Amino acid sequence: MNVLIRTAMILAVLLTPTMTVAAQSLPLQEPMGGEPFGHSVTNLGNGLYVFRWTVYRNIFLVTNEGVIVTDPLNPIAAQLLQTEIQKITDKPVKYVVYSHNHHDHISGGIIFKEEGATFVGHENLAKELADHPNSMTPLPDITFSDRYTLNLGGRTLELEYYGPNHGDSLAVMRLPEEKILFIVDIVTPRRVAFRAMPDFWPDEWIRTLKEIEATEFDYVIPAHGPHSEPVIDPASIVMEQRVYLEDLMAAVKAAMDSGVRGPDKLRETVKLPKYKDWQGYDQWLPMNIERIWAYYHMGW
Numbered sequence: 001m002n003v004l005i006r007t008a009m010i011l012a013v014l015l016t017p018t019m020t021v022a023a024q025s026l027p028l029q030e031p032m033g034g035e036p037f038g039h040s041v042t043n044l045g046n047g048l049y050v051f052r053w054t055v056y057r058n059i060f061l062v063t064n065e066g067v068i069v070t071d072p073l074n075p076i077a078a079q080l081l082q083t084e085i086q087k088i089t090d091k092p093v094k095y096v097v098y099s100h101n102h103h104d105h106i107s108g109g110i111i112f113k114e115e116g117a118t119f120v121g122h123e124n125l126a127k128e129l130a131d132h133p134n135s136m137t138p139l140p141d142i143t144f145s146d147r148y149t150l151n152l153g154g155r156t157l158e159l160e161y162y163g164p165n166h167g168d169s170l171a172v173m174r175l176p177e178e179k180i181l182f183i184v185d186i187v188t189p190r191r192v193a194f195r196a197m198p199d200f201w202p203d204e205w206i207r208t209l210k211e212i213e214a215t216e217f218d219y220v221i222p223a224h225g226p227h228s229e230p231v232i233d234p235a236s237i238v239m240e241q242r243v244y245l246e247d248l249m250a251a252v253k254a255a256m257d258s259g260v261r262g263p264d265k266l267r268e269t270v271k272l273p274k275y276k277d278w279q280g281y282d283q284w285l286p287m288n289i290e291r292i293w294a295y296y297h298m299g300w
């Protein structure tokens with residue numbers, strides 16, 4: 001299939017409602033307000049699929065030589081993912097690629113290990129997992145320091161490390177032919193930063209986003225995003241995320257410089273009305289503010 005046809009298929013997905021081929025309810029923890037239970041699979045064409053479990057997403061690539069799976073998420077989601085893949089192909093999962101070291105994204109891969117998959121992750125992730133082992137989460141068989149290219153069945157998935165940003169093991173995943181990035185946790189469209197920004201390094205996060213923006217890509221599949229919207233977004237969401245963080249940091253710094261003292265006063269005082277329609281504005285913006293206060297107050 002040529003690139004033009006592929007691009008047309010991707011545009012069709014962008015312009016039409018999410019094509020859900022599977023969904024079911026699960027008695028699990030309550031996701032954030034308005035977010036869905038259950039799971040779904042979206043076919044973006046040419047063997048590229050997006051799997052959603054509650055508010056989490058991964059991608060998987062079906063080729064004629066086997067399947068590349070990204071983050072297995074957790075044991076329940078991984079079981080559902082395996083079942084969905086088996087409805088699409090009888091080929092085995094050959095690779096599982098970890099995005100970063102956080103257990104909420106990468107637990108449960110053991111079932112793919114049992115079908116013979118090779119696990120891939122950043123070298124820092126291997127150290128973190130070795131320090132915090134989980135019997136459901138196999139260690140990577142292949143590690144890399146800066147870049148790694150995975151080839152299977154004529155498809156290519158490139159893994160790129162940008163240094164510390166959210167933890168210190170995060171891989172941005174690139175489909176070079178389609179000019180699509182799969183980005184976990186550091187880009188979430190039209191949402192303020194997650195709660196108190198756990199394990200996020202604000203300045204390194206902004207630096208990373210600038211470096212990603214300087215690369216060549218047209219679309220982003222974010223690991224989190226509003227369920228009711230397409231699973232694939234334009235490249236501009238990376239810039240929008242970066243500008244939000246810059247606006248947040250500038251507003252907190254300006255308030256501190258003007259004499260607003262301490263996180264409690266800052267939480268009450270700092271507003272970012274430009275983002276009032278973004279998800280989490282009322283609930284999470286005060287937590288974002290406290291995190292940035294800590295950054296300026298403590299230098300961390």
Ligand SMILES: [Zn+2]
Nearest residue numbers: 100102166185
């Ligand atoms: Zn994370």
